[in-house]
Amino acid sequence: xxxxxxxxxxxxxxxxxxxxxxxxxxxxxxxxxxxxxxxxxxxxxxxxxxxxxxxxxxxxxxxxxxxxxxxxxxxxxxxxxxxxxxxxxxxxxxxxxxxxxxxxxxxxxxxxxxxxxxxxxxxxxxxxxxxxxxxxxxxxxxxxxxxxxxxxxxxxxxxxxxxxxxxxxxxxxxxxxxxxxxxxxxxxxxxxxxxxxxxxxxxxxxxxxxxxxxxxxxxxxxxxx
Numbered sequence: 001x002x003x004x005x006x007x008x009x010x011x012x013x014x015x016x017x018x019x020x021x022x023x024x025x026x027x028x029x030x031x032x033x034x035x036x037x038x039x040x041x042x043x044x045x046x047x048x049x050x051x052x053x054x055x056x057x058x059x060x061x062x063x064x065x066x067x068x069x070x071x072x073x074x075x076x077x078x079x080x081x082x083x084x085x086x087x088x089x090x091x092x093x094x095x096x097x098x099x100x101x102x103x104x105x106x107x108x109x110x111x112x113x114x115x116x117x118x119x120x121x122x123x124x125x126x127x128x129x130x131x132x133x134x135x136x137x138x139x140x141x142x143x144x145x146x147x148x149x150x151x152x153x154x155x156x157x158x159x160x161x162x163x164x165x166x167x168x169x170x171x172x173x174x175x176x177x178x179x180x181x182x183x184x185x186x187x188x189x190x191x192x193x194x195x196x197x198x199x200x201x202x203x204x205x206x207x208x209x210x211x212x213x214x215x216x217x218x219x220x221x222x223x224x225x
Contacts (some may be wrong), residue, residue: 013039020064024218026082028089028134028186032060043067048089050075050103059089059135073123074116075103077135085223087132088124092116092156094138095147110151117155124163131163134186134217141170145180156185166190168197169217186219195220 016039019027033056037045043066048059050072059078061067067080067087077090093102093112104115124131139156140148160167165187174182182199202214 009035009039012036016040019062025063025065026085026087026132027062028087028132029060029062030058030089030091030136030184032057036060041066046078046080048076048078058091061087061089063087071123074119076116077120077123079123084130085132086124086127086130087134088120089135090116090120090133091136092138092152094136110149113149113152114155117159121159121162127163129164129189129191131165132186132188133160133163133165135184137185138183139185140174140181140183141167141185143181145174145183147183160187163187164190166192166194168194168219169199172197172199172217174199182217184215184217186217188219188221189223192224193222195222 012033012035016036032047034047037047040062044064045060045062046067046069047057049057051058058076061078061080063082065083067082070079070081070086073079073088074090077088079086079088093099093109093116095109099107099109099112102112104112104119106112106115124133137156138147139152141153141156167185167187169182169185172182174180174184197217197219200216200218
């Protein structure tokens with residue numbers, strides 16, 4: 001999203017109008033300006049309020065039919081209920097984030113990732129096949145890249161296994177040339193059928209470098225009865 005500190009309300013409203021017209025029940029968003037709340041209907045969006053970075057938040061959930069905010073499970077996450085589904089978006093430490101500012105104690109990325117995932121697992125366990133999980137995990141689950149770590153990948157795999165989730169975004173491309181796999185993911189219950197999973201590439205804006213961080217990952221599922 002347009003996360004500049006001076007993001008125009010007109011731009012944000014245009015984004016919201018676009019989101020409202022798309023046949024998508026649930027949006028898991030990253031790098032969201034706080035002013036997005038001012039153009040959204042009350043009760044339709046929730047932010048990870050604990051980690052503010054100069055007028056934006058790392059994680060947010062938006063749903064056109066409204067959401068119910070649930071307990072705080074980590075400062076870098078937001079957990080809500082949308083209808084009969086729990087939805088959580090979270091971020092994990094990345095090489096570009098100052099580790100000293102991370103809410104968990106530690107001095108290296110591997111330790112912070114493990115601690116964060118442990119807290120998330122505690123807050124997310126106990127459901128009944130009702131969880132959708134997504135976010136900027138900074139970990140490719142297939143192939144090799146310069147961002148992922150073996151420890152981080154293993155921790156994510158253990159988390160999704162413990163929560164009985166599948167990750168259809170795993171094989172999708174991340175780099176512009178398609179050589180590396182996604183480090184941003186959506187996980188859904190293993191019992192759900194995956195209809196499709198795709199990466200939607202953000203268009204190039206004249207005069208601006210294209211950022212792959214603005215791409216979207218879309219998963220269509222059949223959740224059954």
